[in-house]
Amino acid sequence: MNINNDYLYLNTLENLHANLKKSYEVFLNSEINVDKQEYSTLLLNRMKQYYRSQYYNKELLEKRYITNGADFFTEQLLFFLKIYISKSNSDLQAISEKQIVAKRGSIRPDISIWKNNEVIAIIECKTQLGWNRHKWESDFIERQKKLNKEFKKAKAFLVVLTGENWGGFEENELLGEKYFCLLKDKWITEFQDEKDIFIPIEKLLEKIK
Numbered sequence: 001m002n003i004n005n006d007y008l009y010l011n012t013l014e015n016l017h018a019n020l021k022k023s024y025e026v027f028l029n030s031e032i033n034v035d036k037q038e039y040s041t042l043l044l045n046r047m048k049q050y051y052r053s054q055y056y057n058k059e060l061l062e063k064r065y066i067t068n069g070a071d072f073f074t075e076q077l078l079f080f081l082k083i084y085i086s087k088s089n090s091d092l093q094a095i096s097e098k099q100i101v102a103k104r105g106s107i108r109p110d111i112s113i114w115k116n117n118e119v120i121a122i123i124e125c126k127t128q129l130g131w132n133r134h135k136w137e138s139d140f141i142e143r144q145k146k147l148n149k150e151f152k153k154a155k156a157f158l159v160v161l162t163g164e165n166w167g168g169f170e171e172n173e174l175l176g177e178k179y180f181c182l183l184k185d186k187w188i189t190e191f192q193d194e195k196d197i198f199i200p201i202e203k204l205l206e207k208i209k
Helices: 003-028 038-061 070-087 136-150 202-208
Strands: 093-096 111-115 118-126 155-162 179-183
Touching (some): 003 070, 038 070, 038 202, 070 093, 070 111, 070 118, 070 202, 118 202, 136 155, 155 202
Antiparallel strands (some): 111 118
């Protein structure tokens, strides 16, 4: 067997980073319309394509489950957060998986927003909350308490990809303020355009700015 036959797939994997970097540069130098919810649409299209590819892999390899998309969701939200912060000429910095203080038991948020050495906000990212539909808010409140023990003025936010299959946030009064759900009752592969967006990520971006 000629191992060079795997060149095409290896080249695709190698180019993932190069293309991500290239798209980052393109977005930095392009107008992204907040009023038209273009950040939300860009993010959802990436998530849609990710899940489509995972379902194709699942079928081909006869897997029982697809690869979890939570890490990819966090990565892509971080991607667009960094672009938004940069385009806003802000001195904030968005970081993923960093302990808020260097000590045992300190929380390590999915995304944290920093100004110098001060945490301004944290963002927890979930694709859905079906597995924890009854405890998610108490868990989130406990996490916020740990945050405010170290940084009293820091805000905590929760971003969920879809409310499909777990009932969503229903009529929670903090929806759009602390809790954000991009799609209400659709799975991501069914996303079509901005009309499907329930709570746009732009609402969160504005609060961070």
